[in-house]
Amino acid sequence: MLRMETIQYNLPQSRIPLAWYNIQADLPTPLAPPLHPGTMKPIGPADLAPLFPMSLILQEVSTEREIEIPAEVRQLYAQWRPAPMMRARRLEKTLDTPAHIYYKYEGASPAGSHKLNTAVAQVYYNKKDGTKHLTTETGAGQWGSALSMACAFFGLDCKVYMVRVSYDQKPYRRALIEAFGASVTASPSNETESGRAILAKHPNSNGSLGIAISEAVEMAAKDPDTKYALGSVLNHVMLHQTVIGLEAIEQMALADDDPDVIIACAGGGSNFAGLAMPYLGRKLKGQSKARVVAVEPAACPSLTKGRFTYDFGDTGHLTPLVKMHTLGSTFMPPGIHAGGLRYHGMAPLVSHVLNLGLAEATTVQQLDAFAAGIQFARSEGIIPAPESNHAVAAAIREALEAKAEGKPRTILFNLSGHGHFDMQSYIAYQAGKLENYEYPEEEIAMALAGLPVIG
Amino acid sequence: MLRMETIQYNLPQSRIPLAWYNIQADLPTPLAPPLHPGTMKPIGPADLAPLFPMSLILQEVSTEREIEIPAEVRQLYAQWRPAPMMRARRLEKTLDTPAHIYYKYEGASPAGSHKLNTAVAQVYYNKKDGTKHLTTETGAGQWGSALSMACAFFGLDCKVYMVRVSYDQKPYRRALIEAFGASVTASPSNETESGRAILAKHPNSNGSLGIAISEAVEMAAKDPDTKYALGSVLNHVMLHQTVIGLEAIEQMALADDDPDVIIACAGGGSNFAGLAMPYLGRKLKGQSKARVVAVEPAACPSLTKGRFTYDFGDTGHLTPLVKMHTLGSTFMPPGIHAGGLRYHGMAPLVSHVLNLGLAEATTVQQLDAFAAGIQFARSEGIIPAPESNHAVAAAIREALEAKAEGKPRTILFNLSGHGHFDMQSYIAYQAGKLENYEYPEEEIAMALAGLPVIG
Numbered sequence: 001m002l003r004m005e006t007i008q009y010n011l012p013q014s015r016i017p018l019a020w021y022n023i024q025a026d027l028p029t030p031l032a033p034p035l036h037p038g039t040m041k042p043i044g045p046a047d048l049a050p051l052f053p054m055s056l057i058l059q060e061v062s063t064e065r066e067i068e069i070p071a072e073v074r075q076l077y078a079q080w081r082p083a084p085m086m087r088a089r090r091l092e093k094t095l096d097t098p099a100h101i102y103y104k105y106e107g108a109s110p111a112g113s114h115k116l117n118t119a120v121a122q123v124y125y126n127k128k129d130g131t132k133h134l135t136t137e138t139g140a141g142q143w144g145s146a147l148s149m150a151c152a153f154f155g156l157d158c159k160v161y162m163v164r165v166s167y168d169q170k171p172y173r174r175a176l177i178e179a180f181g182a183s184v185t186a187s188p189s190n191e192t193e194s195g196r197a198i199l200a201k202h203p204n205s206n207g208s209l210g211i212a213i214s215e216a217v218e219m220a221a222k223d224p225d226t227k228y229a230l231g232s233v234l235n236h237v238m239l240h241q242t243v244i245g246l247e248a249i250e251q252m253a254l255a256d257d258d259p260d261v262i263i264a265c266a267g268g269g270s271n272f273a274g275l276a277m278p279y280l281g282r283k284l285k286g287q288s289k290a291r292v293v294a295v296e297p298a299a300c301p302s303l304t305k306g307r308f309t310y311d312f313g314d315t316g317h318l319t320p321l322v323k324m325h326t327l328g329s330t331f332m333p334p335g336i337h338a339g340g341l342r343y344h345g346m347a348p349l350v351s352h353v354l355n356l357g358l359a360e361a362t363t364v365q366q367l368d369a370f371a372a373g374i375q376f377a378r379s380e381g382i383i384p385a386p387e388s389n390h391a392v393a394a395a396i397r398e399a400l401e402a403k404a405e406g407k408p409r410t411i412l413f414n415l416s417g418h419g420h421f422d423m424q425s426y427i428a429y430q431a432g433k434l435e436n437y438e439y440p441e442e443e444i445a446m447a448l449a450g451l452p453v454i455g
Numbered sequence: 456m457l458r459m460e461t462i463q464y465n466l467p468q469s470r471i472p473l474a475w476y477n478i479q480a481d482l483p484t485p486l487a488p489p490l491h492p493g494t495m496k497p498i499g500p501a502d503l504a505p506l507f508p509m510s511l512i513l514q515e516v517s518t519e520r521e522i523e524i525p526a527e528v529r530q531l532y533a534q535w536r537p538a539p540m541m542r543a544r545r546l547e548k549t550l551d552t553p554a555h556i557y558y559k560y561e562g563a564s565p566a567g568s569h570k571l572n573t574a575v576a577q578v579y580y581n582k583k584d585g586t587k588h589l590t591t592e593t594g595a596g597q598w599g600s601a602l603s604m605a606c607a608f609f610g611l612d613c614k615v616y617m618v619r620v621s622y623d624q625k626p627y628r629r630a631l632i633e634a635f636g637a638s639v640t641a642s643p644s645n646e647t648e649s650g651r652a653i654l655a656k657h658p659n660s661n662g663s664l665g666i667a668i669s670e671a672v673e674m675a676a677k678d679p680d681t682k683y684a685l686g687s688v689l690n691h692v693m694l695h696q697t698v699i700g701l702e703a704i705e706q707m708a709l710a711d712d713d714p715d716v717i718i719a720c721a722g723g724g725s726n727f728a729g730l731a732m733p734y735l736g737r738k739l740k741g742q743s744k745a746r747v748v749a750v751e752p753a754a755c756p757s758l759t760k761g762r763f764t765y766d767f768g769d770t771g772h773l774t775p776l777v778k779m780h781t782l783g784s785t786f787m788p789p790g791i792h793a794g795g796l797r798y799h800g801m802a803p804l805v806s807h808v809l810n811l812g813l814a815e816a817t818t819v820q821q822l823d824a825f826a827a828g829i830q831f832a833r834s835e836g837i838i839p840a841p842e843s844n845h846a847v848a849a850a851i852r853e854a855l856e857a858k859a860e861g862k863p864r865t866i867l868f869n870l871s872g873h874g875h876f877d878m879q880s881y882i883a884y885q886a887g888k889l890e891n892y893e894y895p896e897e898e899i900a901m902a903l904a905g906l907p908v909i910g
Contacts, residue, residue, distance in 0.1 A: 008467075013465075378607040381608070382565045421875065423631060424630075427626065
């Protein structure tokens with residue numbers, strides 16, 4: 001019998017990490033503080049209390065290196081963690097590359113993406129601190145699915161503001177969120193002042209993540225029993241996602257291999273941070289030389305063409321300002337862009353590590369992303385989420401570079417979710433209806449000119 | 456720290472079974488032979504050669520107990536096997552039952568169901584025996600997805616006849632099949648005599664599995680380089696699925712538990728056979744006392760209300776006749792029935808073990824099936840395929856019986872697939888648009904009266 005090639009590098013349930021890794025403990029310079037949207041002065045924990053439970057606020061500002069994962073959260077993680085790490089051997093053969101291509105597969109979570117890692121943690125802390133209702137936004141729907149599932153697990157009420165265009169185009173994603181018992185409202189809606197203000201000006205608004213965030217935040221701020229949950233951007237969300245990288249480090253050791261390059265797509269930044277931060281922590285200690293690459297769509301280039309400055313997290317300017325790579329809170333990705341990652345900003349922590357030179361950023365065009373997704377599906381079986389296609393495309397690019405050089409290269413990327421609820425974008429791609437898009441420099445300049453001027 | 460409860464009972468890649476288990480070696484009485492559709496006489500391997508490669512024909516008639524899984528197939532299995540076995544502890548708590556509920560999760564395969572277990576095996580043998588093109592049918596779409604994926608892995612051309620109503624209602628399932636490079640035709644089509652004959656009589660025919668099988672078989676029979684692949688019913692398909700039960704036996708040992716009852720839904724019979732046959736093999740040796748339960752929809756009750764007799768596998772009467780539980784090859788499940796499992800017959804092997812009293816059958820009404828699916832999703836995160844909901848409902852029924860008795864009961868069921876491509880049926884359920892349906896006795900009697908009379 002032929003010797004089997006190892007495909008899976010899986011860990012037992014007992015190896016679910018005991019603590020999240022907080023890179024803030026190891027950063028050479030600290031993060032800039034968030035600012036109050038009214039006073040533009042640094043805010044303290046109390047300022048965030050209307051929106052978040054105190055446990056999460058304390059995590060948001062913590063500089064402890066390790067933050068213990070509560071037993072109840074680890075118990076829930078056991079439903080799908082440790083997540084699989086696989087070697088894409090058939091893709092390697094198809095590409096005829098000397099590179100080793102590994103992927104961490106977060107789409108194996110019951111919610112279909114990495115988002116559940118922070119959803120169960122956030123709902124746990126909310127429950128513990130007495131929250132009765134949670135509000136949130138969702139764009140492509142991964143976050144809404146994850147949060148509604150976590151709320152079902154803990155018996156919390158959940159209300160999701162779903163960007164109008166997704167609400168209309170993705171009835172099945174909405175049905176999934178509703179199956180978990182959450183209520184879903186198309187955003188902009190008439191339920192909030194922020195929503196009504198947008199609708200007054202643009203009655204047919206397609207909505208945006210920035211608008212939906214404003215609506216969810218507004219509803220939470222009104223009622224002491226209601227809090228708000230965000231699926232990316234914030235420090236505590238990055239923190240919860242570090243289980244991805246912590247597991248990957250163990251799994252790469254199982255594979256007796258070490259990544260030369262680590263790749264993840266970046267919209268708000270959470271799946272990138274999840275894989276990258278634990279490796280960056282090692283890099284800061286001289287234990288890893290891996291290049292760390294964030295991949296964004298050419299149509300939404302906050303890291304590669306945005307400015308690293310203070311900006312609002314939402315369109316209605318209700319959130320604190322954070323220092324991040326941003327295209328301006330009025331940014332609207334073009335309609336031809338089908339593939340997620342449509343947020344104007346980027347997590348402050350991700351922006352900061354890029355600014356420190358610890359990581360780099362690159363862009364992928366939409367057609368290359370979908371072509372990569374199809375190639376991956378035909379080799380590996382899994383049809384990636386459009387967001388994850390950007391990481392796949394960058395991984396293939398690295399593998400082909402290695403081939404051109406005739407040298408080995410070990411590539412590890414984050415396959416952050418599956419595309420089962422995104423088939424409409426594959427239909428559009430296969431029908432030739434998607435286009436590449438380069439955000440025009442003058443439009444970027446205009447959007448950036450509108451950024452708030454701080455200090 | 457709280458002790459973690461074990462949720463996962465997972466095996467390493469090295470524990471993928473080395474051989475499939477063939478219960479034909481252990482049956483007290485052999486299967487009745489298939490009959491030629493023209494002569495009504497028993498057929499030999501050569502009669503099947505126009506449709507199947509000889510390797511699979513030999514497996515179809517084999518009475519060897521163990522059939523080695525080729526290394527190439529095990530290597531592909533390593534993409535998703537050994538499949539997870541989980542304990543549904545949150546569901547147990549929700550039900551407040553003393554029962555232990557375990558499920559084998561076949562939806563973790565990249566194709567989203569157990570169907571990939573036989574798809575990769577069938578495509579492997581076809582490739583080995585020189586097949587260039589494969590034709591098949593698909594109803595709900597699980598099988599079409601699996602076969603097209605396997606064909607992509609092996610570089611075989613694949614053509615799928617998709618039941619018209621699914622083709623129209625499930626564009627995303629179709630898009631998935633097309634993403635793997637297969638071509639998809641709505642059935643009945645104008646491409647075949649069988650299809651044209653149906654369309655002449657019923658121009659707006661919704662199609663059925665029986666019709667689509669006729670079309671796929673007709674295309675394969677015409678061309679020596681083209682073979683046909685069936686996703687259920689046949690002995691070699693049941694055989695390939697036994698990896699499910701073989702792994703489950705090891706995983707139950709890891710859990711230090713032993714099932715009192717084993718449950719799977721049954722349409723054509725393959726996911727049921729996959730889990731059940733290895734346990735029935737133990738039962739025949741006195742090593743297991745588990746009750747083995749096949750669950751079918753009340754709207755398609757071939758095991759509970761059909762006749763155990765010879766019938767055609769397809770509507771066009773092109774296939775051999777096999778002895779099975781059948782409602783007659785003209786059977787059409789009612790339109791209000793949303794949930795898969797719509798085939799008129801049942802695998803001869805499954806029919807035979809039921810007839811021998813080794814297993815039992817029960818029915819679940821549609822509304823109970825979906826209610827169970829929603830309850831499962833809110834407890835365990837996974838939204839089951841509508842087919843699998845029947846197994847979930849039966850498992851919950853057993854758990855509630857155990858609760859009523861105040862006695863423990865160990866339940867193992869097969870969660871054969873996820874429902875990501877079936878959300879339309881959940882939308883219909885949540886909107887109150889689905890109904891229960893009891894197939895009227897007089898209609899069954901009429902359908903059975905039309906069965907061929909043999910011997």
